[in-house]
Amino acid sequence: METIKVSGMSCQHCVAAVTKALEELHGVDEVTVDLAAAEASFANSGVAREKIRSAISQIGFDPGD
Numbered sequence: 001m002e003t004i005k006v007s008g009m010s011c012q013h014c015v016a017a018v019t020k021a022l023e024e025l026h027g028v029d030e031v032t033v034d035l036a037a038a039e040a041s042f043a044n045s046g047v048a049r050e051k052i053r054s055a056i057s058q059i060g061f062d063p064g065d
């Protein structure tokens with residue numbers, strides 16, 4: 001599993017939006033977003049980190065490195 005910090009989430013709607021955005025990436029599966037930890041974890045089969053970061057920022061949240 002891979003993890004990434006996600007800043008700016010405030011409620012379960014944000015969690016759902018981030019989950020959906022990541023699941024839409026081909027190669028990313030089993031997405032779990034932890035609101036309290038401000039972190040998403042997922043199985044990644046080859047998706048570039050930059051693509052993952054951009055999927056998060058495109059919906060208005062701030063991805064970590």
Ligand SMILES: [Cu+2]
Pocket residue numbers: 009010011012013014015
């Ligand atoms: Cu929210």
